[in-house]
């Protein structure tokens with residue numbers, strides 16, 4: 482019998498409950514990462530799940546994990562395949578048991594169920610959340626809103642998290658198992674998804690993937706640069722280093738555990754004193770927690786057009802006809818909507834695989850409330866591009882902005898005019914991502930923003946694809 486440690490979104494060796502569980506089981510260990518083959522194939526709307534920046538980030542995470550495991554005498558096995566098919570195939574020749582994380586999304590649960598159906602013992606371990614399944618602070622009904630959730634957690638003085646699990650133990654290595662011929666190469670698949678995409682550190686702040694980088698950045702962010710001292714004030718900014726924590730990609734791929742980050746913030750508070758800023762970073766981690774438990778509670782309902790149906794809201798906006806919808810969609814994908822603030826955000830996401838929270842809110846609102854497109858297209862597009870894509874946080878936030886998730890107010894429309902005016906007062910962000918705007922004053926850029934229906938008005942920059950409502954025509 483061997484123990485397969487099946488990594489998914491927990492690509493680290495420090496504070497790694499999967500390795501501790503494997504050690505407790507006592508058999509030779511085979512570490513495995515399977516890139517699900519359907520991620521590379523077009524899904525609905527023709528969008529797959531592996532955009533170029535995301536592919537690069539994942540490749541870096543896997544290289545880092547392989548090096549760390551190597552240091553422990555273990556070899557990381559990788560394959561492009563259906564995870565359940567590969568594990569069942571191996572099990573026929575070599576009896577195995579599997580240690581893996583609790584499922585987040587329904588398709589992960591299906592894989593785990595398929596293994597059990599084939600007689601494979603699967604040990605599911607909580608690696609992704611602050612709370613464990615036995616600590617959930619609600620009895621029967623999942624709290625419908627974030628504030629109810631947060632209050633329940635905080636009323637219990639929590640989350641109460643035990644110390645994190647430290648260094649990995651030395652484990653006996655299993656002999657490698659041969660890959661079936663139908664399994665593909667992860668390196669080749671990620672290389673193909675990457676295409677010509679290059680990270681450009683001169684051009685913007687960005688972090689590479691992997692546990693080492695993530696740990697270094699956490700240390701720098703909290704204890705060397707001490708960016709946390711201004712977090713609550715700066716977290717809505719759009720440009721620069723340290724305005725927010727930039728921990729999302731490391732958390733999404735599990736290069737850091739959320740419990741480790743939580744403890745690091747507590748250490749910071751111990752050293753420098755807790756304040757509204759350090760509290761607010763923990764507050765945001767509770768948002769992540771909320772969406773994770775919501776995802777587990779509602780499963781596939783999260784992906785429905787009509788969402789969770791928790792509140793009795795007015796119907797979703799009418800979808801535009803096919804021709805118009807296709808024109809809007811093409812403009813969106815090319816970052817050519819003709820609204821400079823929207824296009825700047827789209828450009829940033831395409832170039833980096835990252836976007837500020839403010840930028841994400843504005844894009845989601847614009848796609849749904851101004852273009853009237855099916856919100857799931859936008860969510861899938863984010864899923865393709867974001868290096869920090871996390872099923873629960875992405876789909877949960879989209880549904881929230883549409884008004885079909887946990888927002889009791891029935892959705893949020895952000896005025897692209899006022900948002901730009903307020904959060905980019907010198908038009909620095911717009912000019913950074915749209916250099917064609919260099920040399921234009923802020924008022925001139927605003928004119929372009931309102932130029933719906935006209936011919937291209939500035940060096941080929943397109944006219945706005947939609948006319949904004951009258952209420953959006955004033956700025957102060």
Ligand SMILES: Cc1cc2nc3c(=O)[nH]c(=O)nc-3n(C[C@H](O)[C@H](O)[C@H](O)COP(=O)(O)OP(=O)(O)OC[C@H]3O[C@@H](n4cnc5c(N)ncnc54)[C@H](O)[C@@H]3O)c2cc1C
Nearest residue numbers: 725726727728729765766769838841842870871874875878
């Ligand atoms: C439409 C939309 C889609 C999003 N998709 C994702 C996604 O796929 N993955 C993702 O991690 N976040 C997502 N977010 C949440 C948020 O925008 C990012 O977590 C944040 O911008 C990442 O930057 P940061 O690490 O510097 O955040 P910080 O402001 O430093 O926050 C610290 C951490 O708290 C968590 N967090 C913060 N805000 C949220 C939130 N609103 N919801 C859930 N968790 C939050 C993240 O883990 C983040 O890393 C989305 C938000 C919107 C509006």
